[in-house]
Amino acid sequence: MVGVAVLQARTNSSRLPGKVLLPVRGVPMAVLAAKRAANTGRQVIVATSTEWSDDALAATLKEYGLNCFRGSLENALERIVDALAEYSEETVVFRLTADNVFPDGGLLDELETEFLTQGLEYLCCNGEPSGLPYGMSVEVTRLAHLREAACQSVDDHDKEHVTPYVIRKFGRRYSEKYKSLKQGHLRCTVDCLDDYLLVQQVFSDVLEPMKISSLELVSKLEGAPFQPRGDRPTPRLVFGTAQLGSEYGIANKTGQPDWKAAQGLLKTAIANGVMYIDTARAYGNSEAVIGQSLRHGWEGRARIITKLSLLQTCPEDAIASVVHAFVDASIFQSCASRGVRK
Template sequence: MPRTLVVIQSRLSSSRLPGKALLTLAGRPVAVLCAQRAGSTGLPVLVATSDDPSDDGLAMTLSSHGIACHRGSLEDVLGRMATATSALDDDDRVVRLTADNVFPDGTFIDTLLSTFANAGVDYLGTSSPDDGLPYGMSAEVFTARALRKAAEQAKTAFDREHVTPYIRRHMRMRTFQAPDAEPVWRELRCTLDTFDDYLRLLAIFTNVTAPETTNWRDLVQILVRQTRPAPIGTLFTLGTAQLGLAYGIANTVGQPTSDQTRALIHQALELGVNSIDTARAYGLSEARLGVALERRSSRPRVITKLSPLAEFDAQATPAAVRHAVRASIFESCHALRQPRLDTVLLHRWAHRTEWEAAAWNELLNLKNEGIVGTLGVSVSGPEEAREALRDENVSHIQCPVNLLDWRWRTSQFLAAVADRPDVEFFARSVYLQGLLLLPPSRWPRYEGAPPQHLAGILSALVSQLKRENREDLCLAYVRGLPWIKSLVIGLETPAQLHSNVKLFRHPPLNENERSIVERAIPTLPDTLLNPAKWVTS
């Protein structure tokens, strides 16, 4: 019978909420509560922290509460996990948790272990939102053999820091699916990454009399009751191209004023939007965002894009490109009024390799300097996305996805996505730049099924699938794709904001309903699916 060891990763040097493992929750430090809940059914629990002096206080706190502690490298977390489990046999099981997720308990871990035992894989883990669970209801199970193989063979800093990507890429893996998960769960958040998260958890555990043993499902139900109806959180990313310039075939309003833009952004934040998309090339967008977000106690995640570098041709020198990239980043920092950028994307995938990869390499330098957080790319189609997925430094991909576009359903693309579960996909152009909401007379010219025929199909699908309107159908289809984390929705008016938020509160299409849509829509040409190829005259 294989043994099991629960190992909880923890450190105090979090960049977003330093010292969070020692914040008080349910009358004890967060790391202590996490360990107590993980061991609630009798499983042995060990907290793996670093041997850096910054974690001395955490180690002493754990010891004073009788919780086993192992200390290892601060940067090489994979190595730390391997040494923490050195006493296990190869077939023994390791359960990996992180101390910022306090909802998982012994019963949840037991369910994962039971599933793992029958799955015939080397790795089983949660993956929000595909698993149907709230973000932060996270755990992973793998064999000690798999961990040791990763520790011996993984070489990149990314794999050493994040522990399991190497296992997921090179060994048999499966994503855990929560039995009987309610649709709203996947839209909730129970992790501890910001001060707002801490306030949420404080409110939840105020209503709990036995914090060590309260079942995880009971905590989730409290979370459901305390959260505003159908929260949209990271599922809805506010697109701001329209706030900086006149944009989109369906835009009849034009560019909003500065005051209108600020009011719209504030309304979006009040409605629960916590992710905003912008770009250097979006005119006044970054500057207007900077003004709107200044002095707010809790800032949303801002995703921006590098300058399109249109001033350079193929003969430009790498040195000139590097200077332009650095200038673009600092201009974004200045406009957004923040010293560090959360996420930066290449505006064009071709810039990944052009000029001897000077643009991408300079972004990597800026990331290493702490000026840029997450790096990613904006792509125009699945082929570019597949190429991007081969780069381990790409962790964010923004792509145009809508219910007409069959290209994102190919087995080659979906297999590439499955190999990189660490990459987050944000879908833009859900309405195909507004085209899907326009009458057929305003569609561009293309070969294939005429616009009138497609409009009839969409109307029939709205009726068959009991959706509110065509907008609801378009959103629900893309929201239902398990590999999509968020939808970038461009807006110009408060009415559009409230209409879209209302539709986000409807359930997404399930797998069977998505199949109905995919069978009904004919294969369409690139001249329709790619707005860059539209002929409108």
């Protein structure tokens, strides 16, 4: 093996703050991710920020004997390049993140072999194109390309996500070694509390969490909470929520579901690939139920489509500015019900 792995980690995650310090089998998640990446002998550098919010993370990494570099919080690209200042241009670099604990040294070794034997400049694995769950995320490139990206990138998105410049230059190439497994519909990243509880469950009976292979962990995802029930997602379905906000439907014999049932329905739909949730001001308290159910990390996993109120109190002869005011009020009420600012 010739490459070095850089694991990005920070504690100020907006959806699950401090998640990289949460324990999995008694080991902080960032430590577990780093130790697993290094379990075949590869050098791993954990790159975090110089902000005070990451002081505890840096101290924890030191306690576990891990190599920690501290740099810019917002410019992750610069942080990684600075962490590798002493390495040569041709160094093979693996980019990992601390909220993905499934990748291990064996997977990195396989990707390195593919990267080198095929003479590639960029390679990744993650999700359906690779046949592996979302969260088995690894990117491989040359340090020279990252240094060029750091010099040329002016967009904040490029600086935060590290590799967009490289991908635009060389294309996005997915490893397809495990495509036949067809496990890309599953999820193993940690973005919210439900994700963390899932990872806890997967590792709960693992005796050697730093040594178990990635594929063994993947096999434990089937049937876990909020994992898809089929092997094909359903992105073309829209989940209607009129009944979540009222006793809607002529065939409805059970009435309006309680909040717990509504939350389960919404999360199950999203986990199975539904990308759009339909609601309206006229659907009782449906908007509020959706907002409450999808807090803490689920908000961005589906788009919410709502409709204006019936504007029944708007005068029929109202001038345009008055109609606009009623429309604005309806939109404001929808946002307030869902707990969003805009």
